[in-house]
Amino acid sequence: MKCFYLIRQILGSLSCAMALCIVYIVPGLAQPQAARSYTSEKVLLSGGDLRVEIDRHTGILRALHHKTAGTIIRDEVSRINHLWTLSMIDQGQSVIVRPQDFIDFEIMCAAPNEAQLIWRSYKGESASAFTIAVHIRIDSLTSLSYWNIAVEGMSDMILSRVSFPQVSGIDELADGTLAVPHWMGELMRQPGQALQSSGVHSFSWTYPGLLSMQFLTLYDKEGLYLACTDTAMYAKQFAARFDQDRGMVLDIEHIPSLSPSATYKIPYSVVIGGYQGDWMTAATLYKSWAVQQDWAQQSRLKNRLIPDWVLATGLWIWNRGRSEEVLQPLYALRQQFDEPISVLWHWWHQGSYDDSFPEYLPPREGTNSFRDHITLAKKHGIHALVYMNALQWGDQTASWKKQEAARYAIKSPSGQLHTHVYNVFTNRSLTNMCVGTPFWRDWYADLADTLLRDFGLSGIYMDQACIQRECYDPTHGHPIGGGNFWAHASQQMAHEVRERGSIATALSGEGSCEAWLPSLDLFLSLQVSRERYAGDDGWEPIPLFQSVYHEYALSYGSYSSLMSPPYDEKWPQANRPDTQGLLDSIYSQQFMIEQGRSFIWGMQPMLANFTADQLLQRPQEINYLLRLARLRKQYPQYLLYGAFCRPPVILPAPLMQQITLSKLSIYAGQNEHVRAFQKDMPTVLIGAWHSADGQLGLPIVHLGSVKTHIRLDFKAQDYDLADRGNLYRSIENKKQFIGTYQNGKVYTVLELEPREALILEIEPIN
Structure with a gap:
């Protein structure tokens, strides 16, 4: 009776059966000490x-x-x-x-x-x-x-x-x-x-x-x-x-x-x-x-559905403009780099960037010229993803009025459109379209169909695809507000685009998101260059997405560039900067850190704003990038298909060096100048990747300008390795046996040349 009174006092009115359950959840409730756990x-x-x-x-x-x-x-x-x-x-x-x-x-x-x-x-x-x-x-x-x-x-x-x-x-x-x-x-x-x-x-x-x-x-x-x-x-x-x-x-x-x-x-x-x-x-x-969920089990990388040309890509070039600006420099680059090159192509469309979407056609250089250059590039093994925004419609375009596109745009609870001015030169806004409407999905897929079939393009970069919106328009036919209609409708749009292409059609999204693993082939991940667009705002990039999904998702991308940003020929000439050219070489270390991050984080590398004269004017940086790209291509078992592991601790702790970083918008003009700031960065970067056959690969990059030595000392069991095995040091086109490990302890000393990249392979003997 005392026990029942105590339970009622603490928990209020409960059934007798529930009261008995309460007695069970606190063993010894009748004992003073246990009772105090409730009265406290x-x-x-x-x-x-x-x-x-x-x-x-x-x-x-x-x-x-x-x-x-x-x-x-x-x-x-x-x-x-x-x-x-x-x-x-x-x-x-x-x-x-x-x-x-x-x-x-x-x-x-x-x-x-x-x-x-x-x-x-x-x-x-x-x-x-x-x-x-x-x-x-x-x-x-x-x-x-x-x-x-x-x-x-x-x-x-x-x-x-x-x-x-x-x-x-x-x-x-x-x-x-x-x-x-x-x-x-x-x-x-x-x-x-x-x-x-x-x-x-x-x-x-x-x-x-x-x-x-x-x-x-x-x-x-x-x-x-x-x-x-x-x-x-x-x-x-x-x-x-x-x-x-x-x-x-x-x-x-x-x-x-x-x-x-x-x-x-x-x-x-x-x-x-x-x-x-x-x-x-x-x-x-x-x-x-x-990784047990459907999006991982149905991912295109896991199921080997990604086009072969994407998997074979050794280097991405992110260029903007007409064919002579975008493709022509790549033929010169191919003379020094024998791996396949692919291009992310912006500003190919007739209108100015960030205010004329989706009025992409005809291409600004003309239909025949565009088609011929694409055909020629593919003969040289160069494939292109062209820009098509998956979300925006310019609300001052002729098609906006003609198609009454506002009917199919996102609405707020008060019925307002979701607009934003991205183009700081024309001040013309873009409006968010609703992927929950068949109209917008069909419009986008029909445009993609023209590009993929009539021009022979290899894929579409669906900008802003990996973004969630709410829509409160009751006429659209989707659930109102939030819920989960958006992700499913966005996946449906990607599916409709893919249906119009071929088996070799690639679709890329901006950013990364698990929800789109079954729909997209690539995820543009620009945070390796975070300082370049965000400065030193307190946030630091980490490969968190790769640590969960590397073997399920292909990440690529970087703002890493040796040039100041280009200026679209369609933007007002009054805002064109006086000079456009190479960035000061004091920012070269930033370039190398960005490319080093891509390498150790298991990403396909990218160079933005490439011109052929960079081969002569910035040979050190270009050669460094190409070495990383070649080495990465030699070890897909780690850097393409491998599973992320915690990198071992480098001993002694890498020296920190203060380097000069640049923050500059991807847009040029409007009095936008390079903002320089200093930041301490490590001189040695390291990653760790498990291959499907149980081996361990450690990509290592030395960013310093003088020779250094590092030690690695860790337990084999921490990486599910056998107690003994062999160690190999791999640099570009050379794999060297450097010793063994025994008794479950991996220990080695590595000498690193200035700006050297290597992969340390640990092959267990079972």
Whole structure:
């Protein structure tokens, strides 16, 4: 009787059967020590190495402990529950609903690792039966907690946003590192300080789209892992915010489609976990789930559906303009580089860039000239991806009015168009089209069909393909608002384009995203050159996408250039810069770091704005790039198809060198000048890749100007290698046996020449 009274006192009115379950979740509840675990205001859930503490009065997440990592979340001060927030539409008015808007709260526990938090008796005038239920379960095998939220009894209210969970109590981690799969991946050190000092006090990323995978991690010595298990690509937004009362906060905003339904439940789980490690540890957690999903199993790289010419490409050139500017320099380059070259081709179209889309045809140099040059290039083994924006329509073009394109454009909740001025010279805007409309998909696919069939092009670069949008136009036929219509419609558009091409047709998207793995052949990943377009803004590029999906996705791309940006001949001549030419050689080290990153991160290399005179004027940089490209082509088992591994630690730690970096928009003119800044960079870069047959390849780049030595010393078992094996040092066209390793310990000393690139191969003997 005393036991039952204690349970009722703590958890409110429960059935007798549920009460017996509660007795089970806290062994020895009748003992004074165990009883105090409840009277101390917390409900404890545990499973595997994870323990979660929930405030029994408010449902606040008070703590998350991991057996090896320690305390990940600690919130002993909050008095108001911010675990979730609902954005509703009630009789045409926006309403925010929070836990404190309910009178009754209770916790029901079904097992030691499982609980349900329930809020009832809404204080608002609408929806008297309004109920919110949060379900929490800890998986004992993975030591991860799985969270879901369900809304019932909404009556006439419509749900537009669900912010859940809002995770605070992470101030100790806020001085660590935040890693986010913003396309390829980025990290920020001391994000708490950055958020507090920034004007907006928040960073956010939409999935699927700018967020290529549905997780982020915050870590110092211990790490917080926040993810979703969404297999159907629903719209959501991950965010990091600074709150004056709570400090740094991480949250996920789920964006359902607008529908008058009395109930809603997030159609997947949110994962909260802890670990000891860094972003690579978090990536391993995510990969164990992600590669089992359909998008990975149906990826074009995994299933060998990517055209052979794409896989064979040794170097990409990103050039702009007419054939003589884009293709002609490549014939000179072929004299020094005998691997296949492919080109990403911008500014081939009749109108000016970034305001005339989709009025691409006829090509600016004329139909016959364009077709003839493409045919000639293919005879020389040069294939082209031409630019076609997958999202935008110029709203001052003749076709915009003639086709009444506004009908098929994205609409905001108030019916406004989504427009933006990219072209700073003409100030003419582009408007976002809705891929959920058959009209836009057909229009785009028909244009692609003309290019692929009539001109014999090898593929399309679908700019802005890997981007998510919401659309609220009820006439389009898709679910209104968020939901998951966008990703599926975008995939359908890629499918319709591919149907009009041939088996050799390649499709590329901008950025990286798991949702498009079955649809696109290549992912343009420009963050190897992040400093070139973003400067030193606190974010650093990391190969987060490759660490999960390298063997499932082909990444390429770089802004890496030896030239100042070109100027489109179709832009106003008044803004044309006085001089366009080579960048100062003080930026050469930046070029080499960018190309070195591409090499060790398993990407197809790219050179932007190539001209034939660079072969004579910048021979050191060009030769360095070609050496990397040749070496990469010799080892596809690692750098094309390999699985990412944590690189071994270089001993002694590589020297850091202060180099001069350039920040310059890809647009020239408008008083845009090179902005120089200094940054410390390591002189040695290293990666690690497992081949399918169990060997380990370590690509290494030395960026220094003088000879140096490095040591590698690691355990074979850390890389699933046998206890003994052979070591080979591979440079361009030369593989040299340099020794063996024994007793499960890999140890070697390498001498590195200035600007040398090599691959250290570890071949186990089983």
